[in-house]
């Protein structure tokens with residue numbers, strides 16, 4: 074198994090506050106890996122560093138065998154998308170005053186392969202039927218769950234090699250969460266590599282092959298997802314056992 | 316003149332001025348939409364556009380290409396369009412340069428810091444205009460009185476298109492304003508809706524982080540926005556100078572206030588709002604000049620600004636509230 078994403082001891086923060094203290098994490102080709110941890114642990118920051126939005130203060134990130142980021146610079150955020158490093162951000166960040174279809178097409182911003190884009194659009198519509206029904210509606214008028222589907226659909230149109238999802242279940246009705254997790258599983262079966270950030274540790278660990286636990290900017294545990302699911306430390310901290 | 320004719324005349328003045336204000340207002344609203352900066356210097360950039368255009372005219376006159384004293388006898392459309400494009404490119408380029416040098420390094424600073432910087436740029440540009448007015452060219456009065464208003468020559472023939480017997484006056488200048496501004500607005504609308512860069516602008520305005528995650532080079536989008544906003548301001552300055560036959564280093568303040576009010580009236584950040592707001596402010600000015608009194612007109616415009624800010628801060632076509640993630 075070859076590593077698609079290697080995060081090697083990254084340090085990052087905001088202003089005078091250091092948020093990530095040498096975080097390391099690997100995602101191999103074809104895997105679903107989950108990164109779990111409480112609020113404020115640094116999960117989103119880890120993804121934003123990987124996407125090139127938050128600069129590194131130390132460490133390195135490699136993607137598909139190439140170094141994409143290190144302290145002092147790296148590949149620009151907009152270039153990383155073209156390489157297949159795609160993120161579905163926390164809070165969805167859809168474009169509220171664009172239609173559903175326009176939102177989806179923003180995902181294909183850097184692409185010129187018309188036929189490929191059309192095929193991917195069909196794929197998204199097959200995955201989330203509701204998006205097809207709502208294609209002419211403004212993004213801002215969708216429900217939270219629908220917006221999440223839209224954000225995932227938009228990411229698929231960016232033609233990802235690695236899809237990083239930041240808390241896709243946040244603030245969404247449980248029935249839609251099940252839908253979204255089913256879609257994630259299906260995308261993975263079709264060969265997509267996924268890094269799933271979640272606070273919903275139970276669902277995430279059931280879906281993933283491996284997991285990392287992040288606490289206040291440090292990876293404190295990493296193992297096969299099945300083992301983490303029964304690990305007493307994880308059960309106590311994230312699965313509500315006491 | 317019958318009351319109806321008086322009213323129609325004001326409508327013509329109002330629409331002509333309003334279209335110019337709308338072009339300037341677009342520069343405010345586009346920049347605000349993308350970086351949430353009230354570009355205080357935009358009106359003054361507009362002023363420099365007028366000086367640039369007059370300099371070109373002066374240089375062509377000195378080179379013997381133009382006979383400045385008799386310019387109004389024959390319409391010179393080629394010169395007019397040339398000046399519109401030249402002043403547009405000049406102001407657009409300058410706007411991009413100002414953004415790179417001044418605003419970009421403080422993009423993450425508090426909004427107040429950026430606003431104060433923009434006010435500083437405004438002062439610098441006003442003084443550049445004052446300095447420029449002292450240029451030793453004939454069109455600048457030989458450079459003797461830098462602060463004095465400068466005559467801007469007639470480029471189009473001045474006769475009344477409705478016939479010399481008509482009480483209502485409609486001149487080529489009025490038509491030229493529509494001939495220049497309407498296609499620019501249509502082109503802008505198509506650009507923003509249909510082109511890749513235009514879609515990138517809308518995305519960046521709605522959610523800059525998401526835009527980056529879509530692979531949009533947001534720095535380039537921001538530069539393009541300053542370029543287009545500046546271009547429209549430069550184009551507007553030529554039409555304004557032609558319409559008023561005079562330019563001054565202080566003209567950016569009033570034009571800027573009118574255009575800013577128009578942008579707020581339409582809903583800052585909204586391009587159709589800026590166009591609508593511009594036309595409305597033009598009409599309000601004309602009606603106030605006629606039916607109240609000229610000296611009250613600025614008060615009326617500021618009154619409109621205050622009323623919108625109090626009762627409908629989102630403007631006529633703006634969003635009820637800006638959604639922030």
Ligand SMILES: Nc1ncnc2c1ncn2[C@@H]1O[C@H](COP(=O)(O)OP(=O)(O)O)[C@@H](O)[C@H]1O
Pocket residue numbers: 087092110111112113114115116117118119
């Ligand atoms: N843009 C920001 N500016 C300043 N501090 C931030 C910013 N984003 C996150 N933080 C801080 O960084 C820490 C980690 O945040 P985050 O990565 O969002 O955690 P998580 O996604 O695990 O909840 C938190 O203490 C948070 O307050």
Ligand SMILES: [Mg+2]
Pocket residue numbers: 116117118163239240
């Ligand atoms: Mg988070």
